[in-house]
Amino acid sequence: MAAKGNGSGDLARGMDLLWGTADRPSRGPKPSLSVDQITRTAVEIADAEGLPAVSMQRIAAAFGFTTMSLYRYVPGKAELIALMIDMAIGERPDLDGVPGGxxxxxxxxxxxxxxxxxxxxxxxxxxxxxxxxxxxxxxxxxxxxxxxxxxxxxxxxxxxxxxxxxxxxxxxxxxxxxxxxxxxxxxxxxxxxxxxxxxxxxxxxxxxxxxxxxxxxxxxxxxxxxxxxxxxxxxxxxxxx
Missing domain, CATH: 1.10.357.10 (Tetracycline Repressor, domain 2)
Structure with a gap:
């Protein structure tokens, strides 16, 4: 479980999660959370209290879930931070309208x-x-x-x-x-x-x-x-x- 909390170690899986191409499970109960919801909450915590305040336990508590339940969506902290970075940076800047050269x-x-x-x-x-x-x-x-x-x-x-x-x-x-x-x-x-x-x-x-x-x-x-x-x-x- 400790290794799971630090990240899956699977680079391909982490990239699929980050790029939104991960396969969704075809069996089991319908997910009641989403990767986007988890990431957004983590970003809000980091913005308000700093990165050290972000933990799987803290995020799970915000949704009333157990910490282990979050691993259905995000393998661990490393993958979560990668998701946070991309969401926090936001979409590419549109420079076409900037006057000059x-x-x-x-x-x-x-x-x-x-x-x-x-x-x-x-x-x-x-x-x-x-x-x-x-x-x-x-x-x-x-x-x-x-x-x-x-x-x-x-x-x-x-x-x-x-x-x-x-x-x-x-x-x-x-x-x-x-x-x-x-x-x-x-x-x-x-x-x-x-x-x-x-x-x-x-x-x-x-x-x-x-x-x-x-x-x-x-x-x-x-x-x-x-x-x-x-x-x-x-x-x-x-x-x-």
Whole structure:
């Protein structure tokens, strides 16, 4: 039972569940729950209380079921998290209506991606590993790659550029969501006091702080990084003619 609770270990079964192609049982009582209901409840718990609060027992209790009864629908926690990710990310962004060229579309993709992470910080943790991706998550990737392909980047460049952009988004998100944001004021006060005592040892850091380098709005790091990345990508295209 312990192994069952951690996941079935069957990659094909997990993919079928995630992509909605799993066979439905032809015998036995009619299911009184659905995978969608279970996943939606898990996402609601994670949104309200964080990922550690999500458990098969907690979800079963929300429906008045036993924990073991949920395994008829979801083999275990690993498969549940995969389902949660795809539901929480949502459908692929429609970038066709974004005015401007490929730079504007890719920048808008990054902004929407950041909003998703800041709205659901627990996604940062569970998407930072190699795993099977669902149709919604792949849809987001496909939308970004389509923009890069239309701009004229090669397949290898599309992949590398995508990793650069999504890596920048994730980095910004890590410093602007959840508990990190709540600790910024305390961190700044403590570090500021310490640095003033040892200003001669860290002159560049002190100068940057005193010059306002660490007092920017939370959305500026995203835009600055995007501008640098997009300038570099545009230069690559220009050099190739």
């Amino acid at each position: 490929w730079r504007d579309r890719l920048a808008e993709w990054a902004r929407r991606c950041l909003r998703t992470f800041t709205r659901r910080p627990w996604l940062l943790e569970v998407t930072n590993v190699h795993r099977v991706m669902g149709p919604n998550e792949l849809g987001w990737m496909d939308a970004a790659l389509a923009v890069l392909a239309a701009a004229g980047f090669t397949p290898v460049e599309q992949h590398d550029a995508f990793l650069l952009v999504v890596g920048h988004v994730r980095s910004v998100a890590h410093f602007t969501v959840g508990a990190d944001r709540l600790r910024v004021a305390d961190w700044s006060a403590a570090m500021g006091e310490r640095l003033m005592r040892d200003a001669d040892r860290f002159p560049a850091v002190v100068a940057a702080i005193q010059g306002g380098g660490y007092a920017k709005a939370s959305d500026e790091p995203l835009e600055f990084g995007l501008r640098c990345l997009l300038d570099g990508l545009e230069k690559l295209l220009a050099e190739r003619g």
